[in-house]
Amino acid sequence: MRRILHITIISLCIALLAVVSPAFAEVEVESLWLRESIPGQPNGAGFGTLRNSGEEDVLLVAASSSIAGDIQIHQHVREGEQMRMEQMDALVVPAGESVSLRPGGYHLMLMELIGPLVIDEQHEIILIFSNGNEITVTAPVKALVTNHHGGH
Numbered sequence: 319m320r321r322i323l324h325i326t327i328i329s330l331c332i333a334l335l336a337v338v339s340p341a342f343a344e345v346e347v348e349s350l351w352l353r354e355s356i357p358g359q360p361n362g363a364g365f366g367t368l369r370n371s372g373e374e375d376v377l378l379v380a381a382s383s384s385i386a387g388d389i390q391i392h393q394h395v396r397e398g399e400q401m402r403m404e405q406m407d408a409l410v411v412p413a414g415e416s417v418s419l420r421p422g423g424y425h426l427m428l429m430e431l432i433g434p435l436v437i438d439e440q441h442e443i444i445l446i447f448s449n450g451n452e453i454t455v456t457a458p459v460k461a462l463v464t465n466h467h468g469g470h
């Protein structure tokens with residue numbers, strides 16, 4: 319009797335584990351926002367956090383929006399004294415980790431904007447991941463606020 323109960327409990331545990339651990343990676347997009355357009359700049363930029371709660375690495379492979387002719391994935395790379403933007407084929411979001419897209423780092427580059435990005439407007443951005451996830455996010459336009467350290 320005791321033995322049967324024991325086996326039942328083990329079976330239950332295995333069943334629970336199967337439910338709790340997803341078989342494939344899960345990606346979430348958090349607080350995606352777009353930078354207010356700078357006059358004379360035909361391109362825009364998007365920032366936010368990509369979170370991977372799954373057990374496998376996932377790559378952001380593409381993005382699109384009706385407000386831009388194309389969206390590229392960019393990073394900033396240092397070249398001597400200067401920072402320069404470089405297009406990436408994909409951005410890796412490691413298993414169980416999150417990756418931040420922020421000014422001066424990784425970002426979405428909105429090419430050929432159909433119009434300027436105005437504060438408080440919202441635009442839909444579609445993010446496509448290597449695991450087949452296609453996530454549509456409504457991103458607000460915000461002013462670019464730089465961090466002031468000291469300022470004296």
Ligand SMILES: [Cu+2]
Binds near residue numbers: 393425
């Ligand atoms: Cu860029």
